[in-house]
Amino acid sequence: MNTSAPLLQPRNLGSGYLVKIFVFFLLGCSIAMSAHAGGIELQDDLNNKVVLPQPAQRIVSLAPSVTELLFSAGAGSKVVAAVDYSDFPEEAKTLPRVGGYTQLDIERILALRPDVVIGWKSGNHPAALEQLRKLNIPVYITETRFLDQIPTTLERFGLMAGTQAQAQQEAEHFRNTLHRLKTQYQHKTPVRVFYQVWNQPLITINRQNLINQVIEACGGQNVFAELNTIAPRIDVEAVLKANPDAIVASGMGIERPEWLDEWLKWPAIKAVKNHQLHFIPPGHIQRQTVRVLLGTERLCQQLEQTRHTMDGQP
């Protein structure tokens, strides 16, 4: 977790009274959720009730982002298996696998005798989750649509795994950092942003995507927010027409994708003319985990840089 080192600084500084009151309020909620005849009872993101007789010791994660959040919540040692591509933190790479998140090996999950299985609504097949429920395995389903849900999910994971203290701390840190970034950047001069998920085919995101909220937190405006699919496929002409102030892309891995420079042949785009082609590693912005703060911090700085180029123009 040393990548998040700069973010660890403001943890104890707090961002004022309101945040603390909010945190206490949530703490209260968690206690209320857990107070059920010695067992644990809580609701998942689809408002289904999940009941565990005691804190889970054996957890199976059905999404790479869930695995990551479990580690952040201090429950890493209780994850007995995870799906493919669970690659963060480093320890997650060596976890036993139960297939890809679209093709789960139900038998293997069953053989692991999990206390709870944590699924992902937009990734897992609903029939597979239903099957697990029928086999009397408690299933908790996540669906992260808002940045604010990430700390809540951390707290709930902490509750299920009996690691409330660390989960609480991590959640508070998340809220504080996000609050700090929003206070600093959200209301600055709007920057029109084109976020490029992929080049071939050319894919962007609309307002329903979590990335849209990251952009807005930094005072950016997603130029394709109004399209009606969550990851719409567009063409180069649409980008020319939208004429964004900044182009932000992620690509496949930790390297800046070569195709980002393909925009250089379109100097008519403001972002190209002002050299505002930015890169954010996909793990820092496309996954609904604590690391999204790294992506947010980076994007906020990049858009700030873009603002300076905009100031220089009439």
Place this chain on the structure above:
Amino acid sequence: MTQDRPGKNVSYSQQQKLRALFWLGGLALACILSLMLSLLTGSIDVVIADIWQLIQYQTGLSHSPVNALSATVITELRLPRSLSALVVGAELALAGCLMQVLLRNPLADPYVLGVSGGAAVGALFSIMAGLGSFWVSGSAFVGALTNLLLVFGLSHASGVWSPSRLLLTGVVTAAGWGAVISFMLSIGEDNQLRGMLFWLMGDLSRATLPGWHGLFLLISLTISALLARPLNMMLRGELQAKALGVAVYPLQITLYLLASVLTASAVTQAGSVGFLGLVVPHILRLSIGSDHRLLLPATALAGACLLLLADTLARTLIAPQQLPVGVITAFIGVPVFLWVLQKSNRGTI
């Protein structure tokens, strides 16, 4: 119905010449209009004056400044893509037509012998490996040629060659490729999956200027013009054709190679655009008869127009969002085909 007994027509009658001129001229005009439409539609506004200015500028007739954005949009985006659509459409329709004669089967299309399957495995492999579009096209072409040799070799292996043997070998090989494709799709990563599906549905967004593909199309059209007369004789059956002096076996080999390489070239540029190669030859056969001297060039022109129109719709229908062109070819082609079939009273199909 003289055109149904084309083998006897040693030369064109005056009336046939006029008819050919009418059809080919009409289809060529339709292609030019489709090209204009394609160049003028899109998210960025481009007007005819921009195109005219650009032509004058490029040909050196005028040195007046052109609208820079419109000019780059035309020369970098719309023109390469449109020309590519014309070439791919022509190649697929021509390949389909040749395949139907070779296999003597109305259900034959350019993909029936597995060329697109082989190409798809190559392309998907490159997409999975995260390679650029140059490699995707390159490996698609290699895949298509592998299939060509594989099917050819297997159908000759026992020493007995016949179109039906070729058809069976090809169909089964195609099924094999299909299994590999399904496997690759099921293990692919999300980001890549989208690209893979678009490739499989046929998509011209990657298209660049057709270059050697265009040259190859022209060569193929010339060869097919030379083959037209023996093809007409083949329609009356192999035995009759032999009796009339057609070297049937070399002709079949030529047809196979020509159709396969045309298909390979098409899928290399645009992925497996479906439907076009099956239906365009039939529509033309129902409308103008089966004299290959007219049918082959007319099919190529009609395929070119249809694909270009479909692609223009694919990129503008729900703009700025894009559809794969393969979806649109079927949406246009199915009703047109059924309409032509209903009103036709010929016994050719």
